[in-house]
Amino acid sequence: MEKLTVLGGSDRSHLIGGQSFLFDYNGKRIIIDCGLGLDQEESVPPLFSPLQSGPKIIGGLATHDHTDHISAFPYLEKLQCFDEGARLMASPQTAHGSYEVLYNGLNHNHGYSGFDWLAMPRFEAIEAPGEFELGGLKIFCIPNGHKLGSCLYIIKTPSGRKGMIWGDWCNQDQASACGMVPLDDWPDEWLPDEIWGSDFTYAGEGMKVKVPYADEEERMVVEVVRMILDGIFVRIATFANGKMPNVAIPLARALKQYGIPCYIDSTLGKNLWRVGNEYRWSERDIQLPAFGEESNIFPVYRKLREDLLNSSEPNVVVASAGFGHVGPIVDYLIKGLSRSDHFFASTSWLPSWSPMYQLKNHGHSGKEISLSFKQSEERVTLPVCAGIGHYSLSSHNSPIDTILFLQKLIERRGEKLRRFVVTHGTKDSMLLAKDLVKEFVHDPEDNVIIGYPGTEIPIV
Numbered sequence: 343m344e345k346l347t348v349l350g351g352s353d354r355s356h357l358i359g360g361q362s363f364l365f366d367y368n369g370k371r372i373i374i375d376c377g378l379g380l381d382q383e384e385s386v387p388p389l390f391s392p393l394q395s396g397p398k399i400i401g402g403l404a405t406h407d408h409t410d411h412i413s414a415f416p417y418l419e420k421l422q423c424f425d426e427g428a429r430l431m432a433s434p435q436t437a438h439g440s441y442e443v444l445y446n447g448l449n450h451n452h453g454y455s456g457f458d459w460l461a462m463p464r465f466e467a468i469e470a471p472g473e474f475e476l477g478g479l480k481i482f483c484i485p486n487g488h489k490l491g492s493c494l495y496i497i498k499t500p501s502g503r504k505g506m507i508w509g510d511w512c513n514q515d516q517a518s519a520c521g522m523v524p525l526d527d528w529p530d531e532w533l534p535d536e537i538w539g540s541d542f543t544y545a546g547e548g549m550k551v552k553v554p555y556a557d558e559e560e561r562m563v564v565e566v567v568r569m570i571l572d573g574i575f576v577r578i579a580t581f582a583n584g585k586m587p588n589v590a591i592p593l594a595r596a597l598k599q600y601g602i603p604c605y606i607d608s609t610l611g612k613n614l615w616r617v618g619n620e621y622r623w624s625e626r627d628i629q630l631p632a633f634g635e636e637s638n639i640f641p642v643y644r645k646l647r648e649d650l651l652n653s654s655e656p657n658v659v660v661a662s663a664g665f666g667h668v669g670p671i672v673d674y675l676i677k678g679l680s681r682s683d684h685f686f687a688s689t690s691w692l693p694s695w696s697p698m699y700q701l702k703n704h705g706h707s708g709k710e711i712s713l714s715f716k717q718s719e720e721r722v723t724l725p726v727c728a729g730i731g732h733y734s735l736s737s738h739n740s741p742i743d744t745i746l747f748l749q750k751l752i753e754r755r756g757e758k759l760r761r762f763v764v765t766h767g768t769k770d771s772m773l774l775a776k777d778l779v780k781e782f783v784h785d786p787e788d789n790v791i792i793g794y795p796g797t798e799i800p801i802v
């Protein structure tokens with residue numbers, strides 16, 4: 343018996359759940375990703391009930407080190423789901439990055455303890471992209487362009503099926519990582535015949551063609567340079583993990599010629615930057631530059647933050663978190679939103695409860711806005727006089743990217759896919775995606791499945 347069980351995901355229309363899959367084969371069990379969904383108030387863990395029966399987990403894989411893909415791994419330790427000697431594997435950046443992300447999570451995630459974090463198996467680094475073995479299974483991994491060290495996995499089952507867990511993926515080049523390895527460069531023997539996990543984070547926007555990443559990056563650079571020369575304080579809200587280098591590197595490069603530094607303010611961001619500077623896994627990874635004069639990127643510590651907040655000299659700070667609800671960015675928002683010589687921008691997909699979403703959609707000049715920050719019990723009402731912007735620096739695929747990829751894959755395989763499990767989107771975006779992928783799958787009525795948490799799929 344071979345069976346895939348979807349543990350993580352979403353059946354709500356405003357939540358993109360955490361990703362997690364269980365694969366059972368020959369009486370053994372591995373887990374692929376184990377992430378938390380992030381809602382306003384709560385971290386939504388995967389469904390653990392399927393783990394209460396059956397064998398213990400002997401192996402695990404992580405596609406990348408974002409919270410919605412890894413932050414529930416310590417819960418498995420707490421629930422005693424790991425077999426003795428269980429091995430967790432990932433690219434070196436994901437392996438070392440996970441350690442930082444899970445440690446950082448102890449500050450705000452009360453679902454696991456420091457003990458669970460310490461006691462869980464440490465991720466081992468997969469030596470190089472390509473073939474490796476875990477739990478007696480042959481597995482192939484390919485950089486998928488979502489961030490440094492992010493990859494997809496194709497698992498060859500004992501019966502010979504090849505199921506792909508796509509992870510979050512992107513085919514556009516960013517400052518810290520090149521886009522996904524083009525399908526033309528995948529070996530024939532590792533073309534998947536089933537898709538077990540997908541990325542429909544952006545399917546909610548339908549078939550809208552996205553502005554090319556490079557154009558959006560260029561617009562950000564041009565606008566920020568113009569503003570800072572005009573005496574505007576610029577604050578960009580980004581996630582510490584992945585987005586921060588993508589924003590800071592091109593800004594720092596452009597600002598250098600004017601002698602203006604680019605600051606990054608995020609504890610996790612600084613630690614992950616070190617990981618990205620130390621490890622390089624594939625040719626598609628771009629090694630992050632060291633902080634200092636040469637890169638023109640400088641980390642912010644508490645005292646410097648005070649100085650930057652109170653400075654009369656305009657400065658550029660890239661600060662976490664990207665949703666604006668927590669982290670250093672909150673200090674900048676509280677201090678600067680009421681000032682017309684300030685500019686705030688977001689850079690990622692935003693849930694509607696988040697301060698950056700509220701500002702982007704309702705932050706009109708002169709109007710008061712009520713925002714909810716994690717550290718304050720009550721909502722904070724602030725007058726908005728600062729400029730508000732958004733740069734769509736998404737490191738995800740669009741639905742059109744998915745279609746183009748599937749067309750090519752079917753062409754190379756010479757036949758349609760056996761199965762497609764639609765995952766990692768809101769309930770609405772997954773329903774839309776289900777229609778989108780139908781034409782690429784044999785008997786789509788039976789074989790295109792929305793992977794809500796708890797969905798069990800017998801493979802053979």
Ligand SMILES: [Zn+2]
Binds near residue numbers: 488
């Ligand atoms: Zn991600």
